[in-house]
Amino acid sequence: MDTNLDLSCTLVIFGATGDLTHRKLLPAIYNLQYQKLLPESFIIMAIGRKNKTSETYREEAYKAIKSFSRFPMEKEIWDDMSHKIYYKSMDFLENEKYVELESSLKSIDDKHNTKGNRIYYMAVAPENFEPIIDKLHSYVIKREGKTWHRVVIEKPFGKDLESAQYLNSKIVEVFQEKNTYRIDHYLGKEMLQNIMVLRFANMFFEPLWNSKYIDSIQISSSEKVGVEDRGGYYEKAGAMRDMVQSHMLQLVSLIGMEPPNDLDTESIRNEKVKVLKALKKITQENIEENTVRGQYGASQSDKESFLGYREENRVSAISDTETYVALKVFIENFRWAGVPFYIRTGKRMPEKSTEIIIQFKSIENILYFKEKALQPNLLVIRIQPKEGVFFQFNAKEPGTQQKIIPVQMDFCQNCRMGINSPEAYERLIYDVMRGDSTLFARWDEVEYSWRFVDNILEAWRNQKPDFPNYGAGTWGPKEADILLNKDKRSWINI
Ligand SMILES: NC(=O)C1=CN([C@@H]2O[C@H](COP(=O)(O)OP(=O)(O)OC[C@H]3O[C@@H](n4cnc5c(N)ncnc54)[C@H](OP(=O)(O)O)[C@@H]3O)[C@@H](O)[C@H]2O)C=CC1
């Protein structure tokens, strides 16, 4: 990466009054400013529908950053940043507003010497991605000299394969692939970036990373929160589109991929996409034995009481939107033949946690046959909230008796003094400025994820689920336990 790159640009945020901008984007930008990573000519053009002045928007941004930033709010840093934030109120479905927008952006370019470079960030509902890009094409974007125009598309990228293909066809009319950043913020998380390092920089993992030594893999991402106030969006998405199509399948790719020839963007993406192409199809014929879906219902205990998904979000009383998914997935290639990848994700679970558990095969118990069955070795990659690596192995319990017990080595990355891991969005926004798309999804990754997910959604459409089927604050429907019990395994909660 060229460290002398000129990062001058205007970041145009569509949806700047929304939840994502407040909780993630503004704090991430402040954190970059805090670390002195932003150039003098870095400007934010915040766009929302609500009527407000740049001054009132700055006050709102200040509060958001104060609440959500990992670095403390410091006057000097905020002063440096705040006067470079502009707000424009516009309905982004109105054509003439784009003429005004271009004129505002032009005067910002001239005043702040941004060189005309721009990032258009789509922090808006998915159905608005295409109309905005279309209008930018007609009224705003002009390719001139060395200036660059990049687009960041939030997820979900489409609602199925067909809509994703359509959206992509519209994007390529305006932006080259190298200027298109399909964001999956999980890829910006520290421990996801660490997966390749763990696998390919350690002699004791890579030789064992295959079906000969690995029994099964569990990838779990649980959230304590419910759908909160995103019911309008979520009702059309569900956990499958919201989490599995993007984040969970990215985790599968990183765990399953072959070593790339090189660490450049395309070599890594080439290997990831091969995993997605090799996923065994789940269709009507095998849906029962490979999938479980759930929706949380109301629950009450001494400590807490929760509304069910339907009441909490005021959606249809017969909504069949899933807030929980568990899958058994196979990668049909030489390395992974026969190794199940169990995936689960859900809202309103007992805790917030994302982790990957690699369960190794049990050793032939020839020597220690008097023992109860020896515990399998486990390698746990902790993504969040604790970041680190945990390894479980067998050892002799101290004492006069021969007793073997599982013991653990636990490396906690974010417990180490002085480590305050960057938020995913910090890294990702910085990468867009630097023109590095390694941690973003290439079109074919999105395409093959949809191919896999669409088959499941199609099969589910043919059956009416019996929802709600798990209580808020529990680990999901009992069928998810049965999914593993049938294979003589169970979910591991470390
Ligand atoms: N929130 C999150 O944690 C995450 C969100 N995402 C994705 O980010 C995107 C944004 O999500 P989120 O911030 O939650 O959504 P919100 O509903 O909170 O925000 C939507 C934004 O779009 C603006 N808007 C809507 N319609 C118009 C219009 N016609 N003209 C101008 N502005 C309009 C709203 O402006 P106004 O309020 O002024 O009406 C608001 O700024 C989505 O694609 C979502 O899937 C992805 C990961 C996490």
Ligand SMILES: O=C1O[C@H](COP(=O)(O)O)[C@@H](O)[C@H](O)[C@H]1O
């Ligand atoms: O993309 C999304 O991710 C969040 C979970 O992200 P995390 O970084 O907090 O694990 C999820 O809540 C949201 O529904 C989804 O759109």
